[in-house]
Amino acid sequence: xxxxxxxxxxxxxxxxxxxxxxxxxxxxxxxxxxxxxxxxxxxxxxxxxxxxxxxxxxxxxxxxxxxxxxxxxxxxxxxxxxxxxxxxxxxxxxxxxxxxxxxxxxxxxxxxxxxxxxxxxxxxxxxxxxxxxxxxxxxxxxxxxxxxxxxxxxxxxxxxxxxxxxxxxxxxx
Numbered sequence: 015x016x017x018x019x020x021x022x023x024x025x026x027x028x029x030x031x032x033x034x035x036x037x038x039x040x041x042x043x044x045x046x047x048x049x050x051x052x053x054x055x056x057x058x059x060x061x062x063x064x065x066x067x068x069x070x071x072x073x074x075x076x077x078x079x080x081x082x083x084x085x086x087x088x089x090x091x092x093x094x095x096x097x098x099x100x101x102x103x104x105x106x107x108x109x110x111x112x113x114x115x116x117x118x119x120x121x122x123x124x125x126x127x128x129x130x131x132x133x134x135x136x137x138x139x140x141x142x143x144x145x146x147x148x149x150x151x152x153x154x155x156x157x158x159x160x161x162x163x164x165x166x167x168x169x170x171x172x173x174x175x176x177x178x179x180x181x182x183x184x185x186x187x
Contacts, residue, residue, distance in 0.1 A: 039187055040124050040172035044103040046185040047094070050120075050178065054080035058120060058183075062113035062144050064157060066125055068106025068136075076100060081110075083141050103174060105136045107185060112158040113144065122185045123161045124172040129153050137171070146171065 046067060048055045058065045063081040070076045070087050079085045090100055105126025112121055125136045127148035137146035137155065144158040153166035161171030177184040 038173055040103060040174055042104045043101045044174045044185055044187045045099055045101045046107055047099060048183055049181060050183040051181045057081040058109045059111055061111045062158060064108050064110030064139060066106055066108050068102050068125060081141055105133045120176045120178055122174040122176050128172050129168040
């Protein structure tokens with residue numbers, strides 16, 4: 015009897031060890047909601063185009079950088095403020111449609127370098143080529159190919175889950 019219980023526990027442990035596949039999603043908290051049909055958010059739906067968002071300097075604001083690199087400060091609506099909805103991962107969010115995946119496949123990456131893993135080391139975005147480069151360690155990432163490192167050694171950019179119903183887009187972990 016004891017041997018059979020031992021083998022059952024051993025089999026269960028082996029089963030759980032086989033399920034330890036690493037998640038492709040970041041462990042940092044992200045929750046951002048936007049209407050993907052209006053400008054500048056709709057730019058993220060064009061293959062090879064990216065917008066970036068991060069918290070603003072003041073409470074109730076966030077900074078949005080459009081696909082041309084222009085930055086504006088946006089006000090969070092009172093409803094979302096009361097709900098405490100917006101969280102921007104570690105360094106902010108890079109939202110776009112990689113050209114390698116075609117129309118409609120939104121991807122969201124963390125704006126912080128996964129190698130340096132600090133909020134202040136946001137990757138700089140080459141909006142024309144779709145590359146992101148860390149100013150500290152120099153690793154270059156290809157946003158159009160899943161955020162993989164193409165120069166230097168690093169894990170890919172951290173990703174966040176996307177729920178897209180055609181108009182409203184929800185980014186969350």
